Structure formats: structure tokens, C-alpha cells
Amino acid sequence: MAYDYDKLYGDTPDALGAPTKVFVDIFQGFDRADARVLDVGCGQGRDALFIARLGHRVVGVDLSPNGIRDLRDAATREDLPIQGVVADVETYVPEGDFDVILIDRTLHMLAEPKRLAVLERLLNHVSPNGQVLIADEATNIPGFEAVVAESPHDWQTTFQERGYLFVRRDT
Numbered sequence: 001m002a003y004d005y006d007k008l009y010g011d012t013p014d015a016l017g018a019p020t021k022v023f024v025d026i027f028q029g030f031d032r033a034d035a036r037v038l039d040v041g042c043g044q045g046r047d048a049l050f051i052a053r054l055g056h057r058v059v060g061v062d063l064s065p066n067g068i069r070d071l072r073d074a075a076t077r078e079d080l081p082i083q084g085v086v087a088d089v090e091t092y093v094p095e096g097d098f099d100v101i102l103i104d105r106t107l108h109m110l111a112e113p114k115r116l117a118v119l120e121r122l123l124n125h126v127s128p129n130g131q132v133l134i135a136d137e138a139t140n141i142p143g144f145e146a147v148v149a150e151s152p153h154d155w156q157t158t159f160q161e162r163g164y165l166f167v168r169r170d171t
Contacts, residue, residue: 003109005043005062005063005064005067006063006064006065006066006067007066009043009044009064009066009067009070010066013044013070014044014046015043015044016043016044016046017046018046019046019047019049019050020046020047020104020135022135022164023047023050023051023102023104023133023135024050026133026166027050027051027054027056028054030054030056032099033055033056034055034056034057035056035057035099035100036056036057036059036096036097036098036099036100036127037051037056037057037058037059037098037099037100037101037102038058038059038061038094038098038100038101038102038122038125039051039058039059039060039061039102039104040061040089040092040101040102040103040104040106040118040122041061041062041063041089041103041104041105041106041107041109042060042061042062042067042068042071042084043062043064043067043071044066044067044070044071044074045060045067045070045071045074045075045082045084047102047104048060048071048082049071049074049075049078049080049082051102052075052078052080052081052082053078053080056081056100057081057082058080058081058082058083059082059083059085059094059098060082060083060084060085061084061085061086061087061089061092061094062084062085062086062087063086063087063088063089064086065086068084068085068086069084071084072084089106089107089110089118090110090114090117090118093121094122094125096125097125097126097127097130098125098126098127098130099127099129099130099131100130100131100132100133101122101125101126101130101131101132101133102133103119103122103132103133103134103135103136104133104135105135105136106136107119107134107136107140107144108136108137108140112140112143115140115143116143116144116146116147119132119134119144119147119148120147120150120151123147123148123151123153123169126153126169127169128169128170128171129168129169129170129171130168130169131158131166131167131168131169132148132165132166132167132169133164133166134164134165134166135163135164136163136165137163138162138163141160141163141164141165144165145157145165148165148167153169153170154169154170155167155168155169155170156168156170
């Protein structure tokens with residue numbers, strides 16, 4: 001990790017601020033209750049906590065022990081269905097499938113071969129009709145599109161704008 005997010009999270013409560021607006025909009029309009037959501041690079045849980053407050057079950061994974069500690073503490077205080085996992089996304093293998101995999105500005109921290117390998121691995125853990133929601137550097141989006149296109153599953157792009165790629169797996 002080039003930037004020391006663990007130190008940032010250890011020194012600063014809610015270091016990254018409010019949930020990302022585009023994800024707030026998606027989940028407020030989500031047509032399904034009790035979805036299983038994986039938040040990759042969740043930090044202190046800015047997106048994960050918001051999503052769990054809407055009634056979804058969230059697994060948050062991050063390299064930072066301080067971030068995961070803060071996520072777990074908040075989830076315990078609010079009795080939210082969140083599991084926090086300290087793990088390196090380069091080697092992390094999720095347990096089971098997810099209705100939504102959220103990757104909010106995490107993969108750009110990895111070198112291109114590694115970030116593409118992580119996405120390829122994660123695509124194998126999306127349920128039929130499930131979604132992958134990616135916010136990242138705009139220059140990385142074409143590589144993500146190529147990984148999705150090479151996946152053995154069929155995918156539909158549901159939203160693409162500078163720095164965002166949202167895809168849904170067909171049944």
C-alpha cells in the first residue's frame with residue numbers, strides 16, 4: 001500500500017468522509033432487500049455502513065487493521081450485519097457468492113496485472129443477476145472492461161461514465 005491508510009485510519013475517525021454519492025444513489029434505488037454485498041477496500045466502512053443500514057448484509061475487506069477495527073466497532077454499536085475482514089485484496093478469495101461487489105477506488109493502488117487479476121477472481125463470486133460496481137481511475141476502466149468481456153459469464157454494462165463501470169451478470 002503506497003499510502004499509509006492504516007495510519008490515517010488510526011489517527012482520524014471517518015477519514016474518508018461520507019459514502020460515495022453514486023453508490024448512495026444505487027443502493028437507495030436498489031430493488032432488492034437483504035442483498036449480500038462485498039465491499040472491497042472498505043477502509044473504515046463509509047460505504048459498507050451505509051449499505052448495511054439499508055438492510056443488506058455486508059462483508060468488508062481491507063488491508064488496514066485500524067480500518068476494519070473501526071468498521072467492526074461501528075457495526076457492533078449499531079447492530080449491523082457486517083463482517084469485517086483484514087486481508088490483502090491481491091490474495092483475498094471471498095467465501096461464496098455476492099449479489100453486489102463494490103470496489104470504490106481500490107484497484108488503482110495495484111499494478112495493472114495485479115488489479116486485473118483481482119477483478120477476474122472477484123467476478124467468479126457474483127451471483128446470477130448480481131452486480132459489480134467499480135469506481136476507479138478513468139484510465140483503468142478499459143482494462144476492467146476487457147476482464148469482464150473475457151469472463152465465462154455474460155455481463156451487461158448498466159452504467160459507464162468517466163471513472164465508473166457498473167456491470168450486471170446475466171443468469
